[in-house]
Amino acid sequence: MTTTAGSAVSVVGGGVVAERLRRVTANRHQLVGGDVGAGVVVLAMAGPHAATAADLVRAGAHVVSTSGSVEDVRDLLDLDDTARGTGATLVVGAAVSPGLSGLLARELVGRLAGCDELHISRHGTAGPACAREHHHALRGWAMGWRDGGWVERPAGSGRELCWFPEPVGARDCYRGELSDPMLLHRSFPQVERITARVSATRRDWFTARLPMLSPPHREGGIGALRVEARGWDSDGARVTHIVGIAELIGTAAAAVAAAFVDHVTSGTAPAGVVTTSDADLPTAFLLSAVARGGVRMQSFTGIPHTG
Amino acid sequence: MRLLRRALVALSLAGVVAGALRLRGRGGTPPQHGGWQPVEFPPEQ
Numbered sequence: 001m002t003t004t005a006g007s008a009v010s011v012v013g014g015g016v017v018a019e020r021l022r023r024v025t026a027n028r029h030q031l032v033g034g035d036v037g038a039g040v041v042v043l044a045m046a047g048p049h050a051a052t053a054a055d056l057v058r059a060g061a062h063v064v065s066t067s068g069s070v071e072d073v074r075d076l077l078d079l080d081d082t083a084r085g086t087g088a089t090l091v092v093g094a095a096v097s098p099g100l101s102g103l104l105a106r107e108l109v110g111r112l113a114g115c116d117e118l119h120i121s122r123h124g125t126a127g128p129a130c131a132r133e134h135h136h137a138l139r140g141w142a143m144g145w146r147d148g149g150w151v152e153r154p155a156g157s158g159r160e161l162c163w164f165p166e167p168v169g170a171r172d173c174y175r176g177e178l179s180d181p182m183l184l185h186r187s188f189p190q191v192e193r194i195t196a197r198v199s200a201t202r203r204d205w206f207t208a209r210l211p212m213l214s215p216p217h218r219e220g221g222i223g224a225l226r227v228e229a230r231g232w233d234s235d236g237a238r239v240t241h242i243v244g245i246a247e248l249i250g251t252a253a254a255a256v257a258a259a260f261v262d263h264v265t266s267g268t269a270p271a272g273v274v275t276t277s278d279a280d281l282p283t284a285f286l287l288s289a290v291a292r293g294g295v296r297m298q299s300f301t302g303i304p305h306t307g
Numbered sequence: 308m309r310l311l312r313r314a315l316v317a318l319s320l321a322g323v324v325a326g327a328l329r330l331r332g333r334g335g336t337p338p339q340h341g342g343w344q345p346v347e348f349p350p351e352q
Contacts, residue, residue, distance in 0.1 A: 107348065165343040243346060287348035299346040 007265035010038035013045035016127035016250035024258040046129030050075030057088040066095040073179040084272040094260045095253040097122040102277030108229035108241040115231035116192045121162040123199035124223020126250035131216035138208035142175035145194040164224035165246040165298045173197035187277035223249035242300035255293025
């Protein structure tokens with residue numbers, strides 16, 4: 001894959017992810033201030049992206065959105081026909097979860113002869129907008145796909161101890177109002193169970209239905225992502241593959257968005273909505289681009305033992 | 308004075324027990340296999 005040098009890219013937003021993304025893309029693309037004249041516009045601002053994305057794809061610009069809110073992602077997916085009509089590519093959920101979760105899920109499913117379960121867990125946040133989204137994710141309703149139908153359970157229920165790569169380690173994770181199941185089911189309709197969980201402390205869990213008690217940090221600490229795919233191998237034996245990261249969420253989100261900017265500017269991305277778990281994406285290429293962005297991916301190889 | 312003496316005796320005993328556990332305890336060898344290992348995804352093209 002070759003990247004078009006000097007493609008005009010605009011990054012909208014002033015948060016951690018947007019700032020880091022500008023730094024990452026500045027040496028590969030021509031960055032422009034506003035979205036006028038930009039061939040690719042990355043939406044990395046707080047709040048819904050769908051309305052802005054609709055205007056941009058109608059104008060023929062390619063859009064990469066980092067939004068993860070369920071409603072916003074649903075609205076972005078609805079722009080498929082509009083984007084196809086103008087020949088624009090609209091990448092939905094190009095961050096960590098959703099985003100890297102989809103890339104890793106596609107990679108893991110490819111290692112299996114058949115996959116019947118996908119489970120996503122994440123820990124930590126990037127900037128204040130991400131922290132507010134995390135706070136919101138612990139109330140409302142958590143979507144999950146189970147045996148051919150959507151199951152909605154109260155967010156904050158279903159506590160499970162999830163192990164992430166060090167230094168994050170084990171964290172209590174709960175069902176959350178997250179868009180990963182919706183995006184993963186779109187790409188893997190044959191998978192029977194899809195869940196997404198988010199880590200929370202007892203205080204997060206207890207205060208989820210209240211306004212945030214203290215203003216969020218400018219940037220959260222080291223966050224983590226864990227993707228688990230269960231299925232069977234060519235002999236029919238049950239197999240579970242687990243891959244994760246432990247990284248600053250803002251850095252990882254910027255690396256994923258930058259990888260998709262490269263992909264879109266290469267001219268090989270199809271028109272219409274693209275999600276990170278799509279089968280026709282060059283997944284390994286995108287994952288290696290994310291790794292070059294400073295994200296170290298790790299595979300869980302079994303319970304540690306001696307000898 | 309008696310309280311101080313008892314506290315010193317208790318602390319000394321605790322130190323002796325902790326020292327014995329530290330020196331004679333069987334912690335075993337740290338894990339050498341399993342856990343999280345770096346993984347690379349070579350580009351397809």
